[in-house]
Amino acid sequence: MSTAALITLVRSGGNQVRRRVLLSSRLLQDDWLVTPTCHSSTSEPRSSRFDPDGSGRPATWDSFGIWDNRIDEPILLPPSIKYGKPIPKISLEKVGCASQIGKRKENEDRFGFAQLTEEVLYFAVYDGHGGPAAADFCHTHMEKCIMDLLPKEKNLESLLTMAFLEIDKAFSRHAHLSADATLLTSGTTATVALLRDGIELVVASVGDSRAILCRKGKSMKLTIDHTPERKDEKTRIKKSGGFVAWNSLGQPHVNGRLAMTRSIGDLDLKTSGVIAEPETKRIKLHHADDSFLVLTTDGINFMVNSQEICDFVNQCHDPTEAAHAVTEQAIQYGTEDNSTAVVVPFGAWGKYKNSEINFSFSRSFASSGRWA
Structure with a gap:
């Protein structure tokens, strides 16, 4: 053109x-x-x-x-x-977000979004465990770390990998200098998305928080959960001297403690193969087809699948309503975990609606065994 x-x-x-x-x-x-x-x-x-x-x-x-x-x-x-094509400006004012504490004693989820430069936008969710210290640290320092790296590294996938590893090292230094010994067992997932020029979307993730793109009304997962059920992840844990044990509900945990194989923090498990290096994904947006990006924590993901999340969001008038609808639906389905969603609208927002959405409230009973 x-x-x-x-x-x-x-x-x-x-x-x-x-x-x-x-x-x-x-x-x-x-x-x-x-x-x-x-x-x-x-x-x-x-x-x-x-x-x-x-x-x-x-x-x-x-x-x-x-x-x-x-x-x-x-x-x-x-x-x-x-x-060579018209690209709409993505306004942070239109980004929707919601976070529910569920039935936990405190909300260890954190989220954020910001304009880092004229060309680059930042979106992130962090799901803390073992206390909120690691999630708080990421929420406070990840944005600045990425900004410091932007002038030095043009490849956003490489940049995010460097940022994750730097933040993990910085948290380790912070924890070892702190008088609070609980910081050594605090950790967090991290799912971070950078959008450059309104069209180049790059996602990096550790843990089991997710990034989902809705394209032509269908969900497209941009992240893969890091769990001991993955053969490649389990192999790395064993080669590093760690082991995988299953609890009474049949869920695998690293050294019987952690339900994920990659995270920021969890310093006591670093020698057992738990790493902070993210897996990354780069994608070029098509604003005629792409409706939104949604970042979610596992309080939602365990109860609602990716296509259901897309369907819920597509029924909503604006991203703020959509973020609340997704977290509320997870509560309806029976989650007791913290639930957080960030919804970023793109050019095809509102274009793909599905009028036949079935809400299965009986799922809360079927799923309650997770929390037994």
């Missing part, structure tokens, strides 16, 4: 009414003349960037992902020129 065409789209994008008006001209590729669209013309239809199928029907804003008028954001001009 030419720069001139993109600028024309940007100038026309500020008004919701004008977004619904059909683009009234086609750009001819060989002679660069603008010809009015005429459905009664006897000439053979010609294809262009604004009429890709040669049907004579110019493209609408739906073709570019600005589908739903509840997302009223301007177009980012420099990234749009760079990638």
